[in-house]
Amino acid sequence: MVMDLNPKTRRMPVIKQPGEFMKNGAIQALLLLNAFIMLYPLFVMVMSSFKTNAEIFTSPFSLPENPNFDNITKVWTGTNFVQYLANSVGVTGASILLILLFGTMAAYAIARYKFKLGAFMLMFFLSGMTVPLKLAIIPLFIQLDALHLVDSYAGLVLVYVAMGLPSAVFIMTGFLRSLPRELEESARIDGANELLIMLKIMLPLARPAMVIVAIQNAVPIWNDFFFPLILITSDNLKTLPQGLTVFMGEFVTDWGVLFTGLTFAALPITLLYVILSRHFIAGITQGAIK
Amino acid sequence: MTKDRRFISRLLSRRSLWIAFLLLPATLVMTLFVVWPLISAFRFAFYDFNGLKPANFVGFENFRQVLFESPFSDWTYNALYHNVIVFCALMVFENGIAFLIAFGLLKALPGHRVHQVIVFLPVVLSAVIVGFLWKLLLHPLFGLVNGALMLIGIQGPAWLGNETTALGSIIFANVWHWIGFPTLVLLAGMQRVGQEVLEAARLDGAGDWDLLKHIIWPLIAPSVTIVVILTFIGSFNWFELPFVMAGLTGSPGGSTDVLGLYFYRTAFGSVTSGIQDFGQGSALAVLMFLVVAGVTFVALRYLRRREIEI
Incomplete structure (x- = not known):
């Protein structure tokens, strides 16, 4: 029922074969790419909530130049x-x-x-x-x-x-x-x-x-x-x-506020998940893994 | 003698009272909010409605309308067609990629445990958050996706505003949202394959492909069954993501309409028309239930037999 995440008991036999090293390297690269695709949108969401609209449109990829807390106040109080x-x-x-x-x-x-x-x-x-x-x-x-x-x-x-x-x-x-x-x-x-x-x-x-x-x-x-x-x-x-x-x-056009709202909405459950990830995964996949 | 018997019967009645007390709240809630509504859902499909009240018994009239009378039937089949596309696309992209990731994770390379946590993270987020986030990222002018394409000199389309790309874009957001689920279910299936088996195959000179094809794939058949069934049920109940990303009418031009949206519009009124038809809505709900239950039943039998054969 609970997944065994211990690498010592559950790992594929690593018997050195020619090209094993290269192959594992390629797999690792693909997994890294996947991790990037999973995380980057969320990273952009969080970063954009510290940006002004202008900054979101002109430099969407960069970190916020002067972290701006206006969006947060606007969401929290307005x-x-x-x-x-x-x-x-x-x-x-x-x-x-x-x-x-x-x-x-x-x-x-x-x-x-x-x-x-x-x-x-x-x-x-x-x-x-x-x-x-x-x-x-x-x-x-x-x-x-x-x-x-x-x-x-x-x-x-x-x-x-x-x-x-x-x-x-x-x-x-x-x-x-x-x-x-x-x-x-x-x-x-x-x-x-x-x-x-x-x-x-x-x-x-x-x-x-x-x-x-x-x-x-x-x-x-x-x-x-x-x-x-x-x-x-x-x-x-x-x-x-x-x-x-x-x-x-x-707030259709106020993107800074929109990203801040999404970040706030995602924050509570994400924090809980990071702390209790094992229990979350076990609980949610419980019905599908026997 | 009689005293003893009375004592026992009193104990019994007190015990059965205690049992009844334990069962009462759950039974009451289930009866009022699951059993009764489900029975009524079938009954209501045969009535026409006057506001919130079933008025006249109309036989199969509601079913006839949603299945054979234009424009309702056109909407039904258009939506159904999109549900089928969603299911096929999710089988290939979501479950296919999930299978590859799971196999990669099975190698237990450094960082594989962190990867499991990362790939599952979007699963715990609400479809509303995921839908809005991707709606912003896919914005034609200011969205990050087209911004990235610009960097390599490609002018990206208006992903959600275009009939040819809208459904695909929402399916993509769904894959991003849910891929962690089949990944970890399949991984758990693969991890149950005995170490000795893999070890022995390796010693016999089997490569990764042989392991996958002849050992892992047959042995994870039960996990595959569950993933396929859950994907099917999920595709036919698709609602939140298209609602958030494409709106109630499946815009543009009904190109993202699915049965869930059509059912909601029929039963609870669309923004534009304000029409509300509980009779037709009930008929749609019954049809959706029959399709999902019927296909699940047949598929389950087929997949279970397949599990034994391979």
């Missing part, structure tokens, strides 16, 4: 950017908390107790993994409208929770099942009640699985544009990707 950022943090945070809470509760029931409907409940949640909720957006919209949840944080969060629950239940059930039964049996004999056993004994052990679930859901929710586009109309409720489209429409 737009709704901070509001969008706060909305994204709130919506993503609330969604992850509820996915973890509801998902772990359901998975705990399925994994640790024997009851008649157990297998059925697992199937019920798993079937949600196969259907793209985007295609049900019309009835979803009508449903949320009937509940007066259109254009509210609650509506958006509930949709994300519904979207995240199936895989959360799947991952948590698998993990909780693997924990040894003796632990809870002995606690039960000591007279601990079920709630206490769950909170004090089982869940602390399930933390690694929770991290996977949290990251796997946080990235798509943080980045989502489709659901806010349809469900949120008030400007002060908009999330970051959605707010960015407003913002890009407002």
Whole structure:
């Protein structure tokens, strides 16, 4: 599940063959070129946010001559950017908390107790993994409208929770099942009640699985544009990707401000990714690598 | 005796209450916001709408309109055609290049771990950021891409303003955005190929090409299956990137229109017309679901059989 990044255990046998050195050199050069293509656009984005418009147009490739902080002040104080950022943090945070809470509760029931409907409940949640909720957006919209949840944080969060629950239940059930039964049996004999056993004994052990679930859901929710586009109309409720489209429409010709907005929007998740890259990669590719 | 039995039944009922309590919130959310909407999505496709309410049962009328009645059918097939192009292009460029990068990374040359982190970086960014960034970089006059072409004496086109280059430009941005994903999935598949196997083949004098063709390619078939299926699903749900880079109508001249955009316009109104048709939109959604589910099912069976054969 987690990729082995250790070069000592996972490396192709390097047996010196004629031309091996040349060939590796060529491969290394191509990889460097690829790294450049991946990083350079982002580098230009960051550099341009310290430039004036004139400087962006006349010398797009150079470093900023006199780093200019006007764009940053303009984005920070002259737009709704901070509001969008706060909305994204709130919506993503609330969604992850509820996915973890509801998902772990359901998975705990399925994994640790024997009851008649157990297998059925697992199937019920798993079937949600196969259907793209985007295609049900019309009835979803009508449903949320009937509940007066259109254009509210609650509506958006509930949709994300519904979207995240199936895989959360799947991952948590698998993990909780693997924990040894003796632990809870002995606690039960000591007279601990079920709630206490769950909170004090089982869940602390399930933390690694929770991290996977949290990251796997946080990235798509943080980045989502489709659901806010349809469900949120008030400007002060908009999330970051959605707010960015407003913002890009407002400052069409002010490229310095545009690049600054993009840089700010990319910054939080990029920083987190750089610190936790291993967890991010494992979380996002989790479904595709077994 | 009776006392004991009552005690057990009380314990049982308390335990099943506890289980029900644990299952309740997740079940409720799933029923309200996944199960019910999905069932309704199919039902609504057979109704015409009065605002937000399904009004009359109209049979297959909505399907007939989007599939056989001009201009709707023209829009449907135009969009579908572009989805197919996107899928083919991504298979060749995104997955093809990803395969090569993965093989390069398998050699574990210096810096290969940093490279994995770099190649995956755009994957964690929102499609909105990626779309706007490339829209600026591809700007005909002030964009970096044409600026770079100028340096070697080429006058680049208006990438996104030109019917022949617009779709290709958005596909390019998609490749840049997502290439890290297939790269690392394929790399993980390659790393599972046993060291002894590769070692032994090497000793028998096999070169890189022999290793690739006869050992790595057959053994990473399961990873290839997953990548192909996910690329297909992704291409048919394509929405954010064309929306940001080419707008709601797939400009210029519908040359970048895809099913996701067409569905959104039909269901939630385009900027220009303000028309909103939930009946036709539901029919489109059902058709998209059937295409994706059907092709995925058939492809999965074919690819799984292929995995065993090679």
